[in-house]
Structure formats: C-alpha cells, structure tokens
Amino acid sequence: MRIRAIVTACLVAALALSATGCDPDEDDRARNAQDAGPAAVGDVEVTSCKVDDELQWPSATVRITNHTATTSNYVVQIAFEDHAGRQVTEGVAAAGPLPPGQDALEHAQGTADPHGPVSCRVTDVARYASP
Numbered sequence: 001m002r003i004r005a006i007v008t009a010c011l012v013a014a015l016a017l018s019a020t021g022c023d024p025d026e027d028d029r030a031r032n033a034q035d036a037g038p039a040a041v042g043d044v045e046v047t048s049c050k051v052d053d054e055l056q057w058p059s060a061t062v063r064i065t066n067h068t069a070t071t072s073n074y075v076v077q078i079a080f081e082d083h084a085g086r087q088v089t090e091g092v093a094a095a096g097p098l099p100p101g102q103d104a105l106e107h108a109q110g111t112a113d114p115h116g117p118v119s120c121r122v123t124d125v126a127r128y129a130s131p
Contacts, residue, residue, distance in 0.1 A: 040127040043067050044076050047105070049120035058088070058110040060120040064095045065103040070129045072098055077124040078108040088114040090123070097130035 048061035058080035066072050073096025079087045091108030098104055110118075 040074075040125040041122060043074065043127065044122050044125050046078070046120045046122065049080075049118060051114060051116075051118055052109075056113045058091070058114055058118040058120070060091065060093070060108045062093050062106055062108060062122070063103055064093070064098065064106060066098040066100055068127070068129075069100050071100065072096065073128045073130055074098065075126040076106070076108065076122060078110075079121045079123045080110040080114060080118045081121060082114050082118060083116055085119075088112055088118065096128075 043065050045063045045065075046060055047063050048059075050059060051057070052059050060078045060080070062076055062078070064074050064076065066074075074094060076093045076095075078091045078093065080089050080091065082088050089110035089112035091110045093106035093108040095104040095106050108120075
C-alpha cells in the first residue's frame with residue numbers, strides 16, 4: 001500500500017511538471033485544455049471508499065471514463081470525511097493518456113488516520129487533452 005501511495009504521488013508530480021512553464025508549448029496546451037469543472041466531474045465515479053487495514057489511512061478507488069472525443073489526462077482530488085462530515089485528509093488519483101470512450105480504475109490514498117469510517121467525495125477534476 002505504501003508503494004501505491006508513492007507511485008501515485010510521483011505520477012501526480014510528473015503530470016504537474018508537464019503542465020508547468022518548462023514547456024515551450026505551454027500556451028498550446030492551455031488552449032487545448034478541456035473544462036476542468038462540472039463536465040469533467042461527470043467523468044469520475046467513486047467505486048470504493050474505505051480505511052486501509054494496514055495503514056489505517058483512507059483510500060478510494062475511482063473509475064475515470066473519458067466521455068470526450070479527445071485522448072485526455074485526468075487528475076482527481078478526493079476528500080476523505082469522517083462521520084460528522086469533516087474533512088480528515090485528501091488524496092489524488094491520476095490517469096492518462098486515456099483514449100475517448102475508455103475508462104481506468106485508479107486509487108487515491110489519504111495520509112491521516114480518520115479514527116473511524118470515512119466517506120469519499122470528489123472535490124476537483126482536472127482534464128487535459130493529451131499532446
């Protein structure tokens with residue numbers, strides 16, 4: 001489980017670096033970026049939400065389905081909330097490049113013990129057209 005969290009963090013960092021100012025095609029990428037709001041949220045479904053037995057950290061499995069006509073990359077933020085609805089921690093899942101009509105199962109890992117059961121909520125989805 002710890003390896004999965006490290007791999008996810010590395011993937012998110014790589015996606016973030018590829019979208020920053022290191023690339024001369026940054027303006028083109030920004031123009032090709034698709035909406036990262038309500039439409040992109042519709043591409044994500046939480047399929048599992050639980051506290052990991054080994055780490056005592058919450059984890060979520062999300063199904064990301066590319067409903068666009070363009071191969072896209074996704075970064076999904078998940079809030080892990082306790083029984084009172086307070087956010088305990090958050091996690092990130094990433095997928096890409098994902099061809100049109102295809103889906104992927106990805107995992108988001110929190111990094112705090114919620115001291116009980118959790119619920120999972122998608123808080124943000126960034127969807128970018130693949131170069």
